Structure formats: C-alpha cells, structure tokens
Amino acid sequence: MRALILLGLVGFAAQLVDGSLGMAYGVTSTTLLLAIGTNAAAASATVHLAEIGTTLASGLSHWRFGNIDWKVVGKIGVPGAVGAFAGATFLSSLSTETAAPVMSLILLTLGAYILIRFTAYGLPRGNLGKPLRKRFLTPLGLLAGFVDATGGGGWGPVGTPAILASGRLAPRKVIGSIDASEFLVAIAASVGFFVGIGSENINFAWVAVLLLGGVIAAPIAAWLVRHIPPRILGSAVGGLIILTNVRTLLRSEWIDAPGNVQAIAYVAIAVLWAAAIAYSVREYRRDKAHESVEAVEDETRRTTTEEETASA
Incomplete structure (x- = not known):
C-alpha cells in the first residue's frame, strides 16, 4: 500500500513538472520504477500506459487555457x-x-541535457511567429518517439527544447503542443510493448495510481505553465534524474562500484545540482529585474513622447 501511495505521489509530481515544463513525466516515473527493480521494458510499458490517460487530461487542460498549436500537434x-x-x-x-x-x-543523458539546457540558457524567444516546417518536425518526431519508448521517457526532453530553440512558438504553446501530441506517442508505444512483451509483466495497479496522480495534476500544471519559472524547474528536475540514474548505473553489473566510490559520486552530483539551482535562481531574478527596468524605460519613453506631441 505504501508503494502505491508513493507511486501516486510520483505520478502527481511528475505530471506537475511535465505539464508546466513540457517534459519529465516519463523520465521521472521510469527512473523511480527502475530504482525499485522493475525490468526496463515493463517500466516503460507501465509509464506509457499511464501516459495515455495523463496526456489526454493534460492536452484537454492545455486546450482550455489556449496553450496548443494544433498544426504542430499533427x-x-x-x-x-x-x-x-x-x-x-x-x-x-x-x-x-x-x-x-x-x-x-x-x-x-536526457537528465544532463535538461540540467545544462535550462541552467545555462533558459528559454530562447527569437523568431517568434515564424512557421514550423514538416521537414523539421517529422524527423524530430521520429527521433523523440523512438527515444521516448526506449528510454521510458524522452518525448519532452527531445521535442520541447528543440522547438523552443527555434524560437518560433511561444513557450506555453510549445509545452501545450508537446503534451497534447504525446497522447499519440503513448498509445503507439503501449501497442508496441503489448506486441513485444504482452501484458503479464505489467503491474496494472501501478499504472492506475500513476495515472490517478497525473490526472489530478494535469489541470494544475496547465495553469502553472503561465506562472512558474521553467529555468529553475528544469535545473531541479535535471539534477534529480541524473542523481537517480547514476545510482542505477553504479550498482549495475556494468560498473558494480564500491560503496565509497558511490558515496563520492553522489556528493559530487549533489553539490553540482545545488550550484545549478542556485545559478538558475540568480539568473531568473536578474532577468526579471532587467525586464522591470526595460518596462519602466519603455513607459518613460512613451510618456515623454505623448507630452511632446501634446505640447507641439
């Protein structure tokens, strides 16, 4: 029972992050399932089955808040x-x-990409309004879908930053469109897993609690996407994914690192993670202060222009 409650909370937290950042439901949930000993294919299958419901709920929520570009979804x-x-x-x-x-x-790899991308660069905003072409979105979709199924997550970490980097779509619409299109990805991946491993290795109780937590979080996340600082959230989530998967690798038969080596690695990652979050917070505050100064200057120029026009 305790494990089910934990999974439900993970589903809630993962969808809260995914719906407001456009990534990390799959990588967060799959990382936890691997950490407690679930085999890789079953972990990814479990998460993708839950995502059929969570992505549907998330897509509907983003649609209600006007966060979706349906051309991009298709x-x-x-x-x-x-x-x-x-x-x-x-x-x-x-x-x-x-x-x-x-x-x-x-x-x-995805966790490192998320951490570096959002800590170092934040969100790009150039080229806004220019169309996104099929010759860009089609290969991106193929790659992101393949990585998503094999990694238990990756649709958002691959797709969201790539579209954000183009600067052609408002961040909230990138996130909403990626979340909505993931519904198709989740269905296709689930069918693929049923063909490959059947249903006997899937714990449907786990699917249900992950789904429940995600569905509850979906409308909250769609609202938060307008208010939460994605830069800080990206740094936090990226670090968590790195720490958990380094743990899995160090304990695997590939490496089988001794306890003292594992401890040193965890401390080093934790220090870097804390530094990344602190840097993101500082940069976010600096960007907000800069935007406030620019807004004041724009208002001053507008007022001066109006006064000069009136006096003339």
Missing part, C-alpha cells in the same frame, strides 16, 4: 507515434540485464 505527433512503436518493439527484444543500464544511460 506534424510532430504522427511521426512520433511511428518512432515510439519502433522503439517499444526494439526495447522489448533486449534482455533485462542489457536493457536496464542501457535505459539508465539514455535517461542520464
């Missing part, structure tokens, strides 16, 4: 589903001993 969602089905069948063919560290490596 252009990236369909190739994403194709990539997810291929990734699910590929992962299902690997042995458990091989799949677990492979998945942890993928998740670790």
